[in-house]
Amino acid sequence: MIRRRSVTLGIVAALLAASTALAQPDPLPSWNDGAAKRAILDFVARSTAEGGSDFVPVAERIAVFDNDGTLWTEQPVYFQFAFAIDRVKALAPQHPEWKTLEPFKSALVGDMAGLAATGEKGMLEIVAATHSGMTVEAFTKTVEDWIATARHPRFDRPYTELVYQPMLELLTLLRANRFKTFIVSGGGIEFMRPWTEKVYGIPPEQVVGSSGVVKYELRDGKPVLVKEAKVEFIDDGPGKPVGINRFIGRQPALAFGNSDGDQQMLEYTAGGAGLRFMGLVHHTDAVREFAYDRQSRIGKLDKAWDEAVQRKWIVVDMKADWKVIYPFERK
């Protein structure tokens, strides 16, 4: 009887062990088995293997991600620019002159070609008119309202549903391995912070971005921060290593981008001592998302791609490497 029981227990234990092995979950289920996925898993295993030659101390496990085109979609226009145009429309009743004044005129009628013709100057005017002259608190509220209600023109879904499921899995995997995940984006810091924690699990203090000058004031005894119409910092291109140095103060162990605006961030990451991971998302899937690279007006990937190929950085082919693009595609 006793013997029989221990045999039974032995079988149960063996079954449990087997089922545990079988149930070992794939941390990147939306990634096809390919060079990119293997490189990520290899990097995580080596960087966290205590005693190994590639071990990265926990304090130095800094992972930085571009946002537009790397964590969420950036076509047909940067989502922040869609927000700005919606703000122009909302503010138009207070600005009757906009009906005949570019770049507002084109923005109001949705003439994107006319808007594009106003160039960078026009874009900056629209950003200035919609991102300044209010408190940070009030601006945050307009972002929260817009994020909750606006819908992407092609997918007819909230913009925050257009985040990349495989990248969410990568963020989770890194954090589970005690990496601190940061956004380092050319986008506005105050446009991102209201929703990054909920959407990516990245808190406001781990968001680095472009910013305008902000001024401290007391209004009726209440302290407020007022957004001024003056650019303070552009967190793009060579600004990205500068932003990382300013906000984080450490050279990252991992960096992921998708465009030439991320080239210097990847170079800076590659320049650090020890094991490093540099990755680029290549937009190759016109059916499920968008396909663009060297010739694109938004998210141009040209020089950074060449450098990535030459230096054997990881280039993720969205069409080939990702089983799903967005969370809503999952069965």
Add this chain to the structure above:
Amino acid sequence: MIRRRSVTLGIVAALLAASTALAQPDPLPSWNDGAAKRAILDFVARSTAEGGSDFVPVAERIAVFDNDGTLWTEQPVYFQFAFAIDRVKALAPQHPEWKTLEPFKSALVGDMAGLAATGEKGMLEIVAATHSGMTVEAFTKTVEDWIATARHPRFDRPYTELVYQPMLELLTLLRANRFKTFIVSGGGIEFMRPWTEKVYGIPPEQVVGSSGVVKYELRDGKPVLVKEAKVEFIDDGPGKPVGINRFIGRQPALAFGNSDGDQQMLEYTAGGAGLRFMGLVHHTDAVREFAYDRQSRIGKLDKAWDEAVQRKWIVVDMKADWKVIYPFERK
């Protein structure tokens, strides 16, 4: 026998329970029992009591600390300025003109009155000459070397030993209660980051400070960040709420300072919703440290003190409230 044993066990258990109660460690052993200590313990208890009306969610447990005069001593001169003067001396052989040129002339002979006479312009020239023209990496190395070797003129100890033991205990208590601790200092961000983690347990990415313009360059293919002789941001006075907004993006739940340069940071903290703690360190102990307030050239405490008294913020009296000032005083 059995009975006797259980009686013995009962006594042992009771003794253990009593000793546990007795041994319940005081989280702030270097603080005398007074209003300041009680206010801190009350704030921590209320902010972390789940279900209580003053509960602060973990994500919002942001605690900000000024550095000079709040976490370490700032007399007879800001330690960063002592560093700058030592750098002037070290660099003098490469600048023979400094022997006759103010403010360097006074700095080289240690004529602090002559140096003071050169005013803010002189101070900025010394900072520019010693804090720019090198890479961030090289600057970090000079800070590390200086911190390891320089000694305070009065105490003849490394500057990093002149940190306040009671504030170290407060930082530890807050972190044990899942507060994220930040430095928000008028001091240079790159002067602090090399040693704050070791000394305060505050990692580089949680240090906010003043900064100069930094430029990204490739030198022989190696990415470097070069410090330029141009002020980018002064994290003092109204700059502190601006710096908090920029780096942290949340209104703090607790703020501690010691001078009028911290007034706006305390106001901004007080302006948030929910339970808040605002504290000032008042330098009252000329024997163990330094005594100064309204008339001081360094760390002037005047308007912020009046506001603290009026608004019932906590003013710590170093002489009365602190059993020891520095860690080395402990038996």
